[in-house]
Amino acid sequence: MTDQFEPTVIGFTCNWCSYRAADTAGTARMKYAPNIRLIRLMCSGRLDPTFVFKAFADGADGVLISGCHPGDCHYVEQNFKALRRFILMKRVLVQMGVEPGRLKLLWASAAEGAMFAAEINKFVEEIRKLGPLNWGKDEGGRMKDEISSFITHPSSFGEEVPA
Amino acid sequence: MTTSVKPKFAMYWAASCGGCEIAVLNIHEKILDVDANFEVVFWPVAMDAKYKDVEAMEDGSILLTLFNGGIRNDENEHIAKLLRQKSKILVAFGSCACEGCIPGLANFSSRQEIFDTYYETISTDNPEHLRPQSHYKMPEGEVNIPEFYPVLKTLDQVVDVDYYMPGCPPESHQIAAVIDLVIQVLQGKAELPPKGAVIGVGNSTVCDECTRKRNVRSITAFRRIQDLAPVDPEICLLEQGIPCNGSATRSGCNARCPSAGAQCIGCYGPAEGVLDYGARLISAFASVIDAKEPEEIERILDGIPDPAGQFYRFSLAGSLLKAGVPAWKKNGQAKHAAERQRGQGK
Numbered sequence: 011m012t013d014q015f016e017p018t019v020i021g022f023t024c025n026w027c028s029y030r031a032a033d034t035a036g037t038a039r040m041k042y043a044p045n046i047r048l049i050r051l052m053c054s055g056r057l058d059p060t061f062v063f064k065a066f067a068d069g070a071d072g073v074l075i076s077g078c079h080p081g082d083c084h085y086v087e088q089n090f091k092a093l094r095r096f097i098l099m100k101r102v103l104v105q106m107g108v109e110p111g112r113l114k115l116l117w118a119s120a121a122e123g124a125m126f127a128a129e130i131n132k133f134v135e136e137i138r139k140l141g142p143l144n145w146g147k148d149e150g151g152r153m154k155d156e157i158s159s160f161i162t163h164p165s166s167f168g169e170e171v172p173a
Numbered sequence: 174m175t176t177s178v179k180p181k182f183a184m185y186w187a188a189s190c191g192g193c194e195i196a197v198l199n200i201h202e203k204i205l206d207v208d209a210n211f212e213v214v215f216w217p218v219a220m221d222a223k224y225k226d227v228e229a230m231e232d233g234s235i236l237l238t239l240f241n242g243g244i245r246n247d248e249n250e251h252i253a254k255l256l257r258q259k260s261k262i263l264v265a266f267g268s269c270a271c272e273g274c275i276p277g278l279a280n281f282s283s284r285q286e287i288f289d290t291y292y293e294t295i296s297t298d299n300p301e302h303l304r305p306q307s308h309y310k311m312p313e314g315e316v317n318i319p320e321f322y323p324v325l326k327t328l329d330q331v332v333d334v335d336y337y338m339p340g341c342p343p344e345s346h347q348i349a350a351v352i353d354l355v356i357q358v359l360q361g362k363a364e365l366p367p368k369g370a371v372i373g374v375g376n377s378t379v380c381d382e383c384t385r386k387r388n389v390r391s392i393t394a395f396r397r398i399q400d401l402a403p404v405d406p407e408i409c410l411l412e413q414g415i416p417c418n419g420s421a422t423r424s425g426c427n428a429r430c431p432s433a434g435a436q437c438i439g440c441y442g443p444a445e446g447v448l449d450y451g452a453r454l455i456s457a458f459a460s461v462i463d464a465k466e467p468e469e470i471e472r473i474l475d476g477i478p479d480p481a482g483q484f485y486r487f488s489l490a491g492s493l494l495k496a497g498v499p500a501w502k503k504n505g506q507a508k509h510a511a512e513r514q515r516g517q518g519k
């Protein structure tokens with residue numbers, strides 16, 4: 011395979027700092043990997059863990075959560091809530107067999123465009139190394155394929171019985 | 174003539190424990206109403222009937238089918254499809270059919286791991302390492318048993334479902350109320366709820382029905398209930414650091430567990446509007462933790478040793494992710510097999 015794997019990464023940014031950081035990077039014409047799709051929330055505290063699970067379930071290979079630096083959140087402490095959700099989500103994802111590196115938290119101020127762009131590039135490369143997650147392209151997707159291929163080639167119950 | 178013909182009723186169990194059947198019988202004398210108003214045509218736990226009898230029925234001839242249990246193998250799927258075809262109203266009955274429930278927890282593991290645990294652990298005497306085969310050729314012919322799927326699916330992942338009735342098992346008073354409703358519909362005194370409705374439930378959360386007092390909104394430690402003595406009988410369990418799932422769980426049980434001093438574990442499934450039960454709880458638990466430093470947060474979270482089990486105990490198969498990686502990814506299985514071999518090689 012000569013085609014290199016292009017990961018799909020979803021990034022959630024807060025309106026006040028991290029989205030501005032992306033803006034700063036953009037206005038300064040800094041380039042960063044096009045693999046990331048940024049979604050702007052008002053605050054990282056708005057990040058419902060459902061968004062992250064939905065992103066993975068619908069085919070994202072990595073998810074970035076970003077917000078203002080601790081102490082800088084425009085809604086006082088909501089980014090600490092995001093931090094706690096991030097840590098807890100990561101624990102759950104690891105139990106589900108997902109590499110912890112697929113979920114990243116990044117604090118960025120409006121001035122940190124260059125840092126933001128560099129971190130996105132770094133994250134995309136890390137995900138590229140991890141390879142596709144392929145959770146499922148449609149309703150039940152991957153599992154459905156798995157089941158139908160299993161039914162046409164039944165592999166019996168685990169290991170073969172010694173004859 | 175037609176008035177003397179009673180509408181037909183069926184109940185089936187797929188991958189389940191049988192508790193749903195007990196819950197139905199637990200409606201006591203109301204079961205006589207079922208008998209008075211319905212002709213029971215298929216109910217393996219209560220009467221003898223063969224699949225071929227169901228196959229011979231006319232499509233849509235069963236008015237009401239309560240289907241409990243998840244879809245674990247091709248027999249389950251076959252009967253789900255058959256009953257769908259034969260029934261006017263198909264109810265996903267109980268947590269297993271609605272969202273996977275305890276059998277759905279197997280979706281954290283590959284089939285290989287499940288069978289290794291079942292056939293090779295210390296409590297199993299299996300010196301020849303026998304494994305049942307789905308298809309086996311004998312001199313007399315081939316014998317077949319159902320194919321075990323890589324994951325457990327919920328009923329609505331294989332067929333169209335008309336109503337959902339959650340609970341592990343559904344509370345008997347709720348079952349009685351639903352049966353009453355159906356009978357009233359039959360008599361033209363009530364209307365059926367819209368298709369897809371969740372029935373036999375409240376329209377709020379367990380916390381809403383819970384009478385425990387809530388004062389503070391922050392937690393500095395989680396504990397298992399058996400490690401906390403005494404448990405305050407009046408204060409919210411979550412406030413006492415006991416991981417209680419009431420805030421994301423649909424009401425309908427009258428907050429039975431918290432009022433008896435045990436935490437809600439979520440058997441009534443996601444509350445109205447909750448897409449992913451576990452995600453809602455992650456959100457809720459993270460909100461009440463009183464810490465800002467990562468190390469401190471990690472320390473507090475260590476008090477929940479099995480977060481995936483805590484948050485998806487009943488709802489894994491019906492969640493957004495539906496299963497852990499080992500259950501659906503071949504390389505997951507390969508990797509685990511390799512690890513096990515390495516472990517044995519030592």
Ligand code: SF4
Pocket residue numbers: 379380381383384385387408409410411412417418419420428431436437
């Ligand atoms: S968290 Fe549990 S104990 Fe507290 S109010 Fe909700 S249901 Fe009751």
Ligand code: FES
Pocket residue numbers: 024025026027028052053054055076077078082083084085088089
């Ligand atoms: S506004 Fe940026 S994290 Fe809250």
